[in-house]
Amino acid sequence: MTYNKEIDYTKVFVVIPAFNEEQSIVKVIKDIPNVPLENIIVVSNGSTDNTEKVAGAAGATVLLEPRKGYGWACLKGCEHVEKMDGETIVFLDGDYSDYPQQLTKVIAPIYEQNMDLVIGSRALGNREKGSMTIPQQFGNWLSSKLLKIFYGVNFTDLGPFRAIRFESYKSLGMSDKTYGWTIEMQIKSAQKKLKYCEVSVDYKVRIGQSKVSGTIKGAVMAGIKIIFAVFKYKFIK
Ligand SMILES: Nc1nc2c(ncn2[C@@H]2O[C@H](COP(=O)(O)OP(=O)(O)O)[C@@H](O)[C@H]2O)c(=O)[nH]1
Numbered sequence: 001m002t003y004n005k006e007i008d009y010t011k012v013f014v015v016i017p018a019f020n021e022e023q024s025i026v027k028v029i030k031d032i033p034n035v036p037l038e039n040i041i042v043v044s045n046g047s048t049d050n051t052e053k054v055a056g057a058a059g060a061t062v063l064l065e066p067r068k069g070y071g072w073a074c075l076k077g078c079e080h081v082e083k084m085d086g087e088t089i090v091f092l093d094g095d096y097s098d099y100p101q102q103l104t105k106v107i108a109p110i111y112e113q114n115m116d117l118v119i120g121s122r123a124l125g126n127r128e129k130g131s132m133t134i135p136q137q138f139g140n141w142l143s144s145k146l147l148k149i150f151y152g153v154n155f156t157d158l159g160p161f162r163a164i165r166f167e168s169y170k171s172l173g174m175s176d177k178t179y180g181w182t183i184e185m186q187i188k189s190a191q192k193k194l195k196y197c198e199v200s201v202d203y204k205v206r207i208g209q210s211k212v213s214g215t216i217k218g219a220v221m222a223g224i225k226i227i228f229a230v231f232k233y234k235f236i237k
């Protein structure tokens with residue numbers, strides 16, 4: 001399908017995986033431009049704080065995913081988008097590290113350049129000091145190099161802020177339940193020869209506690225999972 005048309009925001013959905021993000025989630029929701037509130041889907045991954053309550057009160061659609069894991073949350077959100085007959089899915093984190101206002105920039109290539117996948121690259125944007133740890137920056141750089149070597153694609157980041165056409169998303173058969181979600185999408189898009197591009201996005205220090213990059217366990221697990229994914233999708237179909 002070629003879009004090249006006015007963006008119908010009633011068909012644009014935002015999926016936000018959220019685990020204990022009560023301090024930031026409302027700010028994220030409020031800063032998302034143009035998208036109807038009910039199309040903003042906060043998937044709470046067993047939050048034990050008030051994330052679900054405050055996100056619901058702000059008008060977002062709140063879904064509950066008891067199985068812990070970033071991928072589980074994204075999968076749950078996408079099931080809802082399918083039911084609602086969505087055209088474009090935007091993924092965004094719930095910690096207010098991203099600038100939700102940049103959503104218009106992230107989805108533009110889907111509508112203007114017929115792209116399937118758009119990655120918001122923090123490597124190309126302005127990063128507030130301390131918003132990404134050194135291992136996280138190195139990990140993203142290394143992953144991007146491996147994606148080039150193994151799959152011949154040019155990415156500079158595995159950024160969470162990204163957009164994909166729903167029909168392209170469906171064609172990927174996404175399955176990762178945890179931290180391999182972002183790289184799986186990029187690898188499978190490469191394998192399916194989808195049209196992709198990057199846009200620069202800015203990044204700031206998150207509100208609240210990091211669950212992944214800021215903890216040793218999270219960072220190590222994510223690193224292992226991501227590197228493993230590079231090989232897994234190459235050799236095991
Ligand atoms: N680690 C983790 N993060 C989750 C989960 N479910 C949702 N998230 C959300 O995933 C996003 C990224 O997590 P974050 O802690 O910011 O990771 P970081 O940016 O790598 O430090 C945040 O919005 C989290 O709330 C989960 O089960 N585990």
Ligand SMILES: [Mg+2]
Pocket residue numbers: 093095097206210
């Ligand atoms: Mg974060």
